[in-house]
Each structure stands twice: as C-alpha cells, then as structure tokens.
Amino acid sequence: MSPDLHLLAASYAIDALDGDELDRFEAHLGQCDQCRVEVAELRATASLLAATSPVAPRPELRDQVMAAVARTRQDSPGPEIDGQDSPEQVAPGRNRPISSAPFQTPRRRTAALVSVAAAVAIVVGAIGATQLGGDGPPGVAEVAAAADARQLPLDGAVGTLKVVWSTADGQVAVVGHGLPDPGRGRAYQLWLLGGDAPLPAGVFHPDGSGSVEFTGRLPGNPAGWGVTIEPASGSDQPTSDIVYQGSV
C-alpha cells in the first residue's frame, strides 16, 4: 500500500483528517494491520491527553443524563436485528467504526455480547464520575485533592505505581501504569505497612493496557506501602513476595 497512507494514522487517531482523505484512510485501515495497531495505540495515547481536561460539568447535568438514559433504549449487540448495523465500535453520530478492527468475526460477536454488562458498568461509571461529592467511592482525583493528601511512588521492577492517601478523609487510592497481568484468578493487593502486621488496603486489577485506578478505605496510619500478588478475592496476610513497595 501507499506509504503516504501509513503516515496518516496519527492524524486519523486524533480526528485530524477529513473529506476524501478520511475515506481513503479508512478504506486502507481495513487492509492494514500495521495501521490498525498504530491507530489503537495512538488513540490510547490521545485518551491520556483527554485526561488533562477533567472539567466536571454542573451537577445538574448528571440528572439530565440519567433522565435521558432512562428514556433511551440500548442497541442490541448483534447485527442481525436490522441487518444494517454492525457490532463494531461505532462513533456516535458518524456511522464510522472507531474500532481498530473494522471487521469482526462471529467469535468477536460473542465477545461483544459477553461484554455488555461490563460496558454498561463503564458507562454508568463514566456518568457517575461527573458528579461532585455524591454517594459512592471517591475517584483518585478526589483523594488526591484532599487538603492532607500525600503521595508515594512505589518501587517495582516493571511499570509505575503510586499510592495517594488522606488520613482526614480515611481514603487511599492507587494509580498505576504498565502493570503486568497478575495472572488468571490473581490480583494485586495493597498493604499498609508499619504496624505489627501488614493491613490489607484493597485489591485491584489492571485493565487490558496495564493501567489501574483504585480507591478504598485507609486502614490505618502508614509508615510504608507494599503490593503483592494474591488470589483475586484478596488475602488476610501477604502470601507472596512484595512486588512494589515504598516507605513514607
């Protein structure tokens, strides 16, 4: 294929193409694995640029959204319903796939079906994240915004992991990137160090890209933090070596 088209992947990933060029690149994308990977990676990169804009809307917006959602029927996951629609990830209002893999196999459809519950949770979570100080656990940014919030990057062999906590609010948060998959049926567990024995401070699991954001109750006054890999339900005491740690 034309090398020129490959060079458009970055502009495509941040919606900086239009017109015929957009159409030509999308046609090319269907045939070029290399560009699909590049687009997916650069979109994930751009999503971090989006993180620099955490402006919360007015709280009233959440109520409006919830009311609108209650009136809105969800699409069915399969393409069989109207014959036209396809199950790929579609950008709203534009009928263009935003998926990095425009052509899904039947096996994928099953995967899409299986992910319905997860996706609904994500959307509700995204809506919930816009509220300021409502019920439900605070986000990492809220913990970090506490007047007495403290942060500690932990040392580990791979990736980055940082603990944020507020004694006043009694909350602890973990944010990390580049974490290895802990393995099937396993999860990371945070431990508060400093007392006679490590205190369990929460279990978290990185997403597919190795990123994690977790908040939980602060179980005490930390002199240090440690992270081990435990069964997914968590342990009462660490059962494996510490993989990330730091002293306050």
Add this chain to the structure above:
Amino acid sequence: MVHGVVLRVVRAPSQAEEITQEIYVELWRVACRFDPAQGSARAWISTMSHRRAVDRVRSEQSRRNREDRDANRIAREHDSVSEAVVDSLDRERVVVALARLTDVQRQAIELAYYGGRTYREVATLLGIAEGTAKTRIRDGLIRLRDELGVAQ
C-alpha cells in the same frame, strides 16, 4: 473526562454541556458494542467524545470567526495546557511527556487535538507545509506514546 475534552474543543460551555449529554446517552445506547479486546474503555470513551466534539465544531458556520481569532491564541493555548494540568496523577505524567516533545511538535498536537483541527488546518495556521504538519503530529504522538508506555 468527557466534558473536559468536549469543552476544550468546542469552547462554549452551554454547547459543551449539550454535547456531553448527547455523548453519555450515546454511550449508553451503544455500550454493548464496546469490546474490551480492542482497547480500554477510556480510549473508547475519549475517542467518541473527541470525535463528536470535532464533528460539531467542523459543522459550525462560525468556524471562520474561530480561525480569525486563532492567530492570537496560539501562544495562549500553549499555556492553557499547563494550567489545566493541576491535580491528577495522570495529568502529571502527561505534562512530563508533553514537555519532552519539541515545541513545534507540541504546538501541532495541541492545535489538532485540543483545537479539533485537521492537519491541513494546522499547517495553514502555522504557515508550514501540510507534510510538515502531518509529520509533527505523527512524530509527536509517537513520542508521547513511547513516553507514556502505551504501546501494545
């Protein structure tokens, strides 16, 4: 994140709220199409949000006015990125990574991503060749990807 991105791109708060609401409802409607195997929920949601905001901006007749004002705003937009980046941990990482770009790469990415412009428009605004704008966006994003460790 949704509202923040939309507001950055469309700039008008009332319009940003309207689009934000549309996006949430749309996310709700098409949630079943989300496939975790193809990327994170965050990337999915931010891609949708950015695209919807960009579509709106591009369909606006007022864009000519926007562009007229842009020549004066380039320098200020540059600062606004650093200002917006205050209290989240992710933001710290992004700021550090952005700081490692060359000035011209950063400027091109900010105009394209936060400004919702095509690379051709970026070229016109900066008075550079289209190929140069395309290259700056690409080199800058790839650098960011590597700095932020999001390669697959």
